[in-house]
Amino acid sequence: MPRSIRPDPVLIQAVIAGALSFAHLHDLADAAGQSGWKAWAYPVSVDLLLVAAWRRLRTARRDRSAWTWFVIALSASLGANIATAGLLDLGQVPSWLRILVAGWPALAFLGGTLLVHTPTPAPAEPAPEHPAEDPAAPEVEVHPTDEPAPAPAPELAPAPTPAPVPVKPAAPAPVVPAALLDHARKLADAHRASTGSPMPADTLSARLGLPDDVTRAITDQLQLA
Known part of the structure; x- marks a missing residue:
């Protein structure tokens, strides 16, 4: 079954706009002294430069030269459309416009050559979503009878040697005067004469009213005597 042809409004609009722009460029070139086939070549040159710059921008958005030539071609097409809208007397074209139209072929050739022969920068490679997996570690066969070696017992630190306790020297015995000893x-x-028994040391200490060490020294000397 044959497919039905459905007109595309966008395509129709593009054809109409292109034809009008083509005609305006032709009229301006003809008015500037470029008659015959040369007047028809000017619209083709402008539109081809515009398309070449646009294709370059699709692959390299940040290419400054592509943006420059795109703006130049668009300005030439838009300027021709405005100039032929009644703002410019096509019977008396100014000299600067004639010079501009005459020099356009060289400018368009330069722009097309630069757009075609300028290398396109390679797109940056996207980073991998997942890092490369590490190679699998070799499997080690473990037997049930294999027991791990016992860990060595930790070495105990030697007990600290206690510091020697200083021994206080014995206090010297007090010196008892001879009169007190008598x-x-x-x-x-x-x-002894009254009781028949030796006199106790505490009784002697009470009778003399002396410190214990002095009384003990006296008792020792009396026992030794």
Whole structure:
């Protein structure tokens, strides 16, 4: 079954706009002194430069030269459309416009050559979503009878040696005067004579009223005597 042809409004609009722009460029070139086939070549040159710059921009958005030639071609097409809208007397074209139209072929040739022969930068490669997997580690066969070696017992630190306790020297025995020793001997003899038993040290200390160390020294000397 044959497919039905459906007109595309966008395509029709593009053809109409292109034909009008083509005619305006032709009229301007003809008015500037480019008659015959040359007047028809000017619209083709402008439109081809515009298409070449646009194709370059599709592959390299940040290419400054492509943007420059695109703006130049668009300005030439738009300027011709505005100039032929009644703002310019096509019977008396100014000299600067004649020079501009005459120099356009060289400018268009330069722009087309640069757009075609300028290398396109290679697109940056996207980073991998997943990092490369590490190679699998070799499998080690483990037998049930294999037991791990016991870990060595930790070494115990030697116990610290206690510091020697300083020994205080014994206090020297107090020196008992001879007169005091004689008085104590008399008291001890009197107590033995009256009681028949040696006089206790605490009794002697109470009778003499002296410190214990002095009384003990006296008692020791009396026992040794």
